[in-house]
Amino acid sequence: MIDLLLTYPIISALVALGGLSVFFGAVLGFAAVKFKVEGDPLVERIDELLPQTQCGQCGYPGCRPYAEAIANGDAINKCPPGGQATVNNLADLLGVSAPTLDTEEGADTDVKKVAFIREDECIGCTKCLQACPVDAIVGAAKQMHTVIADECTGCDLCVEPCPVDCIDMLPVATTVKDWGWQMPKPAKGPHIIATDKSVPQDHAA
């Protein structure tokens, strides 16, 4: 054996290389099994950025399906509840330039809304219960229904099925508790210098 290797050094090289490739193949194979990534981490990360209203305005039945669609190359500007901020965040994550929000998919409204059931008019048909993607409506057949305002995502999906049209989307009023300071408005032009001040405002702006 050793004689053979000595006579034909090429064989020893082949044996060594073959051995190495088998060894590394085994290591890689083991690693692939041991450190297998469950699911698609990109989908998870996209899903994190979506507002989870589960409203379906993107055309997918919920935020996660849309996250999967984005991971598979769908446009990132189909989420009106998230607004432009979500589009920008998604663009950051995916390393693409941020498109403007596709307003055709729905109006981009900054005003947060929650569903409100006019309880006198509710007939207890349970249609809105079935439509709510986050189970934020309580009620039973022929019993008055009501919305758990804290859990409502404002997705609008309960409004359409209501046969008596007793659900309103009300804007959430700002209370002292969730009021916050606004960013100061940026200084309007350099009016510190006397010559700047003499220029009429509209020209300067």
Next chain:
Amino acid sequence: MRQIWDIHGGVHPPENKHQSLRRPLATIPLAPELVLPLNQHIGNPAVPAVQIGQKVLKGQLIADAQGIFSACIHAPTSGEIIAIEDRPIAHPSGLSAPCIVLRPDGEDRWTALQPCEDPASLDHVALVEKIRAAGLAGMGGAGFPTAVKLNPRSTDRVETLILNGTECEPYITADDVLMRVYADEIIQGALLLARIVGTPKEILVGIEDNKPEAIAAMQKAAQGTPVEVVVFPTKYPSGGEKQLIQILTGKEVPSGKIPAQIGVLVQNVGTAYAAWRAVRYGEPLIERITTVVGEALGVQRNIHVPIGPPVAHVLEQHGFAASRCARIIIGGPMMGYSIEDPQVPVVKTTNCIMAPSIEEMPPAPPAQACIRCGMCAEACPASLLPQQLYWYAQAEDHQRLQNHNLFDCIECGACSFVCPSAIPLVQYYRAAKTTIRRIDAEKQKADRARERFEQRKERIAKAEAEKEAKRLARKKAAEEVKSRLEEPKPVVVTVDPVASAQEKAQTAPEDADSQHKKLARQLESAQIRVQHLQQQIAECDDATRRDALTAQLRQAELKLEETRKKLDDLERGVSLPLEQRLQNVAQKVQASPLDTQRNAVATIEKRLAVAIEKMEEAGREGKPTLAAFTQGVEKLRAKLAEAQAELAELEKQPQSPADTAADPQNDAAAAAIARAQAKAAAAATMSPEEKHAEQLRSLRDRVEKARAKLAEAETSGSEHVAALRTGLEKLEAKLADLEQQGK
């Protein structure tokens, strides 16, 4: 002498404390209406415990704490509750919040209080309960419920109790005056608080050195007690909780931790005083000392003020000149906020009402670009990097803001104070903090929504799976029943086929009868099924279900048709007389090869006709079997042609004498039959249009012939003319009819 530490940064704004110290502590007349916000503290708003129209006495509980993180509210004077509604409150937002409105009756009658002669006899729990019941909230400005602060976690042992008498904000002198006038009570309060938190090693009162009279009073009161009055140099913002701890103990509160975690508890001197009043005399927190100051006022001083009067009422009592006033500020000039509506009420945390003149507090100059001078970083008492925070706040880079410890900012305003570009830095930080908190809250809500959505999906999937399982179980049960019914049928037949055939033949009559009955039954049931399905289809309004039902109906109809046909066949077979059948068989046996051949041709023709019909049907319905049918028809045609050729061959051959003798006209008749058959076969292959045309043509021929015959008869004067004419007329009518049809 105690060692005093220094804090990083800090500024020295003009103190302006003398204005309000020239006059003694005073009281003002009651306002005609007291507004008591339900949320004067940090935490949950209190819940009203009174009704509109109810008469209350001074010190009576009117709103109860809701949960632990809350504080009670008591009537500041006797009177009547006239409203519980939203009113503008003292808040930078200028928003309204729920308030109880009390109209004083002027009697100022106290409710029955529960004083305690010897607070030392009470234990920790009872003392905390008394403080809680008195509605104490931190008097320094933030309004943290005192009872919560006095109940530190069991793991946190308080080593140092600090009373905060720093009052580092310019203009404000409320605590200064309090310490001068009520030094003894404050010291008693300090001892009380110390007892509550478990006798700490040191009890310190921190006072800045710009309040010599307060220091003197406090030192005098503290003599002979474990309370130590510590004096340190004036610097803004030494009064911040974390800053004061650092100055007095040298310990720094780690980022994101509370002082209790390093064994320190800080209370405002005002809180200590209120705690003493609450425990010793049972008095709830219904009044406080407030500084009323500013050049727009005729009188600047400190006053005892009950909770609830509108700021406008307080200002009126001090010669307020609205025209001179730049803005009304609640709190000090550094950390206070402007209010738009002077009707907002004074609350438990209002330590100062400022009405500065325009010269005293000119509007902030316009902000200019940051020049990166770094003065803000030098001034920051929390050792942050204000300019970096400013950049990141502008860029809304929340991650970096948090990395730079934005939430350690105490919003003291030292950075804005020193900024040469007059940038409102604190406002940026407040806005950024708000945004980050909002995003966090939204994220939490989104997570909850996601969780709920997933749970809902799971629930629906589970219900669906249960339904499916039930369906499968039902199906299985049905199959079992079916198989049980079918089981006895397959009996293995190993009998001699001949014998069985004989047996069959013997039993045939009965068989035919029973079969007939069976078929009739089947027919009936099939009819019922068809009717039932039709009814169901009529009632059904679900499209997919209707499709399924239609398919079922189609099958049922096919079955019905089949049954009917079988029944017909059976009846025909039965009705055929036995003799005739026998004759048929005999004929078959005796038939000459020529007859056989003819019969064969006829059979093939019949089959061909059926095949063509089938093919046409297939073609009409676009069935995939069309090709197969077409092929079959081709084959049959070929066979027919072959058979006909054979037949012609046979006919050419000399007939057997017997045949010829027996039936001399047989040939002609056979030929006519063959022609007719060929014609029929041809007709069978024709399309309806072709058939029609053919019929038309033959009819026309016949009309022509009839006309010719009639003409011949007329010329020859035959007696058949009338008969021939009616015949012709009939034929013409038929032709016209047919032509009409063709159109």
